[in-house]
Amino acid sequence: MNYSTSQFKNGLKLMLDGNPCSIVNNEIVKPGKGQAFNRVKFKDLITGKTLEKTFKSGESLEAADVMELEMQYLYSDGEKWHFMDPASFEQFDLGEESMGAALNYLVEQDNCIVTLWNNNPISVSPPNHVTLEVIDTDPGLKGDTAGTGGKPATLNTGVVVQVPLFVAIGDRVKVDTRTNEYTGRA
Amino acid sequence: MPNFKEKLIHYQYLIRNIRDFFYSHNVVEVVTSSLLVSPTTDVYIDSIEVSVNHALSKSSKFYLHTSPELEMKRLLSRGSGDIFQICQVFRDNEHGRINSNEFTMLEYYRVGFDMHQLIDEIKELLITLGKDDAIKKISYAQVFSDIAKIDILNSDFEDLKNILESHGLNSDYEYIEDMQMVLFVHLIEPKLKTIPVCFIYDFPKQQAALAQIDGLVAHRFEMYIKGTEIANGYQEIQTSKEYRDRFEIELDKRKSLSKSIGSLDEDFLDDLEDGLPPCSGVAIGIDRLFTSLSL
Numbered sequence: 001m002n003y004s005t006s007q008f009k010n011g012l013k014l015m016l017d018g019n020p021c022s023i024v025n026n027e028i029v030k031p032g033k034g035q036a037f038n039r040v041k042f043k044d045l046i047t048g049k050t051l052e053k054t055f056k057s058g059e060s061l062e063a064a065d066v067m068e069l070e071m072q073y074l075y076s077d078g079e080k081w082h083f084m085d086p087a088s089f090e091q092f093d094l095g096e097e098s099m100g101a102a103l104n105y106l107v108e109q110d111n112c113i114v115t116l117w118n119n120n121p122i123s124v125s126p127p128n129h130v131t132l133e134v135i136d137t138d139p140g141l142k143g144d145t146a147g148t149g150g151k152p153a154t155l156n157t158g159v160v161v162q163v164p165l166f167v168a169i170g171d172r173v174k175v176d177t178r179t180n181e182y183t184g185r186a
Numbered sequence: 187m188p189n190f191k192e193k194l195i196h197y198q199y200l201i202r203n204i205r206d207f208f209y210s211h212n213v214v215e216v217v218t219s220s221l222l223v224s225p226t227t228d229v230y231i232d233s234i235e236v237s238v239n240h241a242l243s244k245s246s247k248f249y250l251h252t253s254p255e256l257e258m259k260r261l262l263s264r265g266s267g268d269i270f271q272i273c274q275v276f277r278d279n280e281h282g283r284i285n286s287n288e289f290t291m292l293e294y295y296r297v298g299f300d301m302h303q304l305i306d307e308i309k310e311l312l313i314t315l316g317k318d319d320a321i322k323k324i325s326y327a328q329v330f331s332d333i334a335k336i337d338i339l340n341s342d343f344e345d346l347k348n349i350l351e352s353h354g355l356n357s358d359y360e361y362i363e364d365m366q367m368v369l370f371v372h373l374i375e376p377k378l379k380t381i382p383v384c385f386i387y388d389f390p391k392q393q394a395a396l397a398q399i400d401g402l403v404a405h406r407f408e409m410y411i412k413g414t415e416i417a418n419g420y421q422e423i424q425t426s427k428e429y430r431d432r433f434e435i436e437l438d439k440r441k442s443l444s445k446s447i448g449s450l451d452e453d454f455l456d457d458l459e460d461g462l463p464p465c466s467g468v469a470i471g472i473d474r475l476f477t478s479l480s481l
Contacts, residue, residue, distance in 0.1 A: 017354065028282030029375065032418045032469075034367040035230045036282065041375070054355060054372035062389055168285070 004060040005038040011046070013066040016053070019044045020064035020117045028057070045115060046122050048100065064117060071114045073106045073124075081106075083114050083121065087089055092121040103125045104159035105177045126177045131186040135170045137163065153182075200315065200476055202271065206293060207314050211307075213268040214251075218257035218275065225448035226250040227436040228395075232278035232446070234287070249448070250276035253469055254293050259422075262295055262456045262465060270294035272472065284414065284474060292475075295467040301397075301405040301421040304466040305385050308409065308417065312383060317411075317479060319382030326389050326403070334373045338366060339390055360440065363392040371431060379413030384411065387468045395419055396432055409470075411478040419468030424459040 003014060014031045015021070021042040030036040036057035043050055044067065055061075071092070080093040081103075092114060096103070098121065105111060105126040106143040113125040135151035138153055153163040155162070163182045172186035208215065224234035226249075233249035238247065251257065261269055275291045296304055310320050311454050314446040330338040336349060347367040355372060359365045378384050387407035389397070394404030397420035405421035423429065433450055440447055 028285070029371050030280065030282055030285050031230075031367055031371065032415055033228065033230065033393065034371075036363065037368060037371045039371060051354075052372070052376075054368055056356065056359075056368070059356060 001063045002060040005055050005057050008038055008040060011167055015062040015064045016044070016051070019047070020066050020122070020133075021051075022066075024050065024083055024173040029054075044116065046098075048123075065119075067116045067119075068113050069116060070111055073108060073110050073112055075108055081124070083112070083124070092116070094121045094124060097150055098123055100124065101177065104157055104180070105130045105132070105175065107132065107157060129174055129183065130177055131172055131174050132159070134163070134167060134169050134173060137167060137169060139168070197476055198478070200472070200479065203251070203315055204311070204472075207311050208270045208294065213270045213296070214266065216258065216261060216266070216269045216271050217239070217273070218251075218254050218261070218271060220251045220254075220276075221248045222251050222451070223453070224250060224451035225446070226252045227433045227440070227448075227450070228475075229439045229443070229445070230251065233381060234276045234278045248350050252277050253291060255469070256451060256454050257465070258293060258295060258406050260454060262297070262462050263460065268294075268296050270297075286473075290472040292470040292472050293467065294424075295465050297313060297463045297465045299466045300464075301387060301407055301419065301466050304385065304419055304421075304468060305407060308385075308419075308468065308470075309383075315475075315479060317383060321383040321385070323385040323387065326386050327385055329374055330369075332456065333377050334369070336369070336373075338369075360442070362394070363390065366393065367389055375410075375413055377413075378410045381410070382412065384410045394432070396423055396429070398423055405466075407468075411475070414474055414478060415469050415471075416474050416478060417470040421466045422462055422464075424462040424464065426455050426476050427459065429458060430455055 003012060008023055010023050010026065012023045013020055021044050022038055024043050025041040027039045028036060029039050038057060040054050040055065040057045040185050041050060068086055071085050074082040074084055080095060081099055082093045084091045084092060100123060102112060102124040110130065112127060114121050115123045132155040134153045135156050139152050149165045150162045151165055152160050153167055154160050161180060161182050163180060167173060174183045174186055175181065205215065231252050233252055236248050236250060237245050237249050248327055253275050254273055258269060258271060272290065272292050274288055276288050278287065280287050296307065305323060327339050330336045335388040343362050347357040347370065348364060350365060353372065355368065357409065385407055391399045391404050393406065395406060397404040397406035407419050408415055408475040409417035423432065437447055
């Protein structure tokens with residue numbers, strides 16, 4: 001199946017140079033004395049890189065068979081990360097190179113979005129907010145409940161997040177995965 | 187964010203300031219017919235066809251003007267001197283965020299001006315309208331060389347095909363000017379978004395439209411405000427024969443692209459028998475200008 005430039009819209013998944021890509025921005029440019037073009041920004045769903053292309057209006061691209069499914073993260077055996085589709089109980093696994101930033105946030109049993117291309121997983125997006133445990137941080141100042149300062153804390157996934165001084169080892173904290181920012185104690 | 191009424195009043199001031207500018211420069215305001223007997227020959231602009239009844243059951247086809255250019259040139263050929271017009275123009279098959287089937291155009295002609303003098307005057311107009319940011323002026327060849335390291339005027343059809351392919355773009359084009367344009371849209375225009383006002387002049391001769399050709403370039407210019415095309419102007423060709431030749435090139439290209447073809451406007455060509463005075467003219471999109479002034 002092909003999509004022509006007139007059907008382009010943000011989020012549409014298309015094949016570009018052999019890789020599945022998602023449209024991030026689609027701009028129609030019609031020079032006063034020229035034909036119309038679509039200047040399109042894509043995100044390569046495998047490499048995560050952004051690329052720009054310009055098409056003559058009317059050109060078409062092959063659709064990418066891409067699905068985003070909510071799955072449960074089961075476990076990692078050190079080489080592969082294993083996920084399960086709770087609807088079909090079908091299991092999928094990804095290597096470290098495809099895990100991206102999700103490595104920093106996923107703990108077993110968490111739900112996340114797994115992107116499948118031709119039914120093969122290619123990337124994982126963690127939920128926007130996760131709750132993780134502090135496993136290492138300097139002792140904070142007692143009584144500093146206003147959170148005026150900050151200090152680094154290592155969480156149970158290994159990620160390091162700036163937290164207020166009052167946060168202690170063993171606390172459970174909420175983190176926004178898009179910005180890697182502490183948003184509060186759980 | 188101004189409210190709706192404030193916006194209308196801002197628009198009114200824009201139009202009034204434009205009129206004041208031209209009145210004070212002794213440029214005469216004119217109104218020309220928007221109902222024409224021939225469609226535009228412009229390759230990538232389509233006229234809207236309308237059916238007009240002269241009497242009961244006697245109708246004929248007319249075309250809404252896509253720009254008042256030819257009608258104003260008839261006035262110039264009759265000795266009008268400097269003229270301007272603000273009017274609605276109509277174009278078929280337009281789509282996109284900043285394209286529309288109807289928009290407001292300011293078109294004006296200055297007798298005895300070359301392209302550079304006209305650009306200078308448009309700068310003065312912009313300053314009058316409150317656009318006093320740094321104004322840049324650069325040739326088409328220079329902007330390609332600076333931004334993309336491409337010698338656009340000396341790149342032939344095969345060179346451009348290779349350049350397109352090296353950027354991972356479709357190179358299936360029949361005309362060299364279309365490849366120049368896709369490269370401009372892909373490589374140059376996005377970089378103009380950071381420039382408040384940029385005039386680009388001396389287009390490749392293949393994109394001459396109705397501008398005078400001088401060697402590899404045509405004395406045609408465009409004005410971009412933050413990367414959006416706002417104006418297009420020419421140092422005008424003058425003789426009836428030159429117009430006929432340019433129109434015929436355009437019609438041939440329309441034919442090869444399977445686009446509709448109308449008859450040439452022979453009345454226009456007849457009126458130009460004695461030629462136009464040396465002059466330069468420009469079309470400025472008022473809706474886009476209005477939007478860009480508030481940026």
